[in-house]
Amino acid sequence: MSEGKVDRLDDVKELLKKPLIKNAIMTVISLGMFIMTWWAVSILANLVYIPTPWEALDALVRSFVEVDPNLGITMWQNIYASLRRFILGFLLALALAIPLGLAMGYSKIFELLAKPVVEVFRPIPPIAWVPLFILVFAYFWGPIMVIFVGVLFPLLSNIYFGVKSVDPILVDAAKTQGASRLQIFTKVVFPYTIPFLMTGIRIGMGIGWMCIVAAEMIGVQGGGLGYYILTQALTLGLYDKMFAGLIVVAILGLLTTGIMQYLENVTNRRMGIR
């Protein structure tokens, strides 16, 4: 009997040594401790702004299944509104960053011409553009343009850096195989840049996500997660709903980063990087 018990204990120890299981257990413990602390703080501090995790979860579930009586839409529609802005802004940034980054990296003249302008605009925080963009592009395109500038620069610098770091020996190899200047670009420089582009997209996703929520707090029409959080908190004083909004933003952020990390790994494997 006692021997069997020892075996089982050893089994558990063995299981804990596996990194994946160890990771999963630690994650559960970490999140559990966080929720417990939150719970304690909400009860001890007894502030209206900090609901208990249970109240927040309740508000979260309700926000998906019920139409918000003050906003007239469900959480799904807020998510849709934010994601649509995010995707449109991101696609616009990609459409400009890819040709511009490739051209800046490949052509010396273009690099010298474009770099001063890029360097002037790069240090401006994307949120600083909100007032101007609302005035110029109005409430639909304004927040989208904020995403656009936020995402543009990480994309641009990564693509530009990718072209600049093309291994010269690969260009030499292509030349001795009879490649023209255009072929060197399409068959060596461009594929070489793809992993760098993927890194730019991953970094841009994080920045873009912050931009959209911030931009929606300042000026927006037709819902959105930033707008939802701000209205629930400052206009309506429904703090459990504000927390529900925060949780949705966190989960969507985690999902996009996770998906991107996966896509980046797949691309790297296909591009011959281990």
Next chain:
Amino acid sequence: MILEIKDLMKSFPKKKDEMLAIADFDLDVEEGEFVCILGPSGCGKTTILRIIAGLESQTRGKILLNGKEISGPGSDRGMVFQEFALFPWRTVRRNVEFGLELKGIPPEERRERTQKFIELVGLNGFEDYHPYQLSGGMKQRVGIARALANQPAILLMDEPFGALDAQTRNLMQKELLRIWSETKKTVIFVTHSVDEALYLADRIVVMTARPSSIGQIYEIKWPRPRDRASPEFAALRKQILAQLESMVKMDE
């Protein structure tokens, strides 16, 4: 005469004046010949090869390939690099097909024409591997197949086995001789290893220190495969090594 190098000179600009890297380099290479250019590191032997490949330009002099003057790189000269220079995102097959793809040859025909070169270098079964999955020796087999598949008039090899361990290097030398005898290609092979040159070459061109020119040319008429342990091999190795050593001393 497949390749004629006439009065080749190369100098690099250096602050106020110029640094003479290569001077008075004249060499004729016969069709099917295996020529090794041997010299101390930094002697400009790689530069000579890169000029022949068209990757660098000479300051003065002419290079004729089959009687026509060379200007710029072209697919008539295949090159094998010390760093392998394989495209990491392409599989073995797609690396070997690269030159034919540039020429716009349709996929079916590309495949057909490259398969025999993949087999020639002993890589059948590895067609769908990526370079990172291959050992150094296998990578260089891809490099050789890629250069040959483009059907160049001559094969230029820039210390191709320099990055390999000693055992793999010996094996690759043997393999190269087999490939050379099957394809009958003219080879210009740059190396700093006396042993390698003696094992491979019909003719060894020993370079002088900077500014480099031809110090001495040795015709090696021994049959292949050669025995590295034979007395005449050892004697000639000793003689060439002494010559190289005296040059390095002079340089200092």
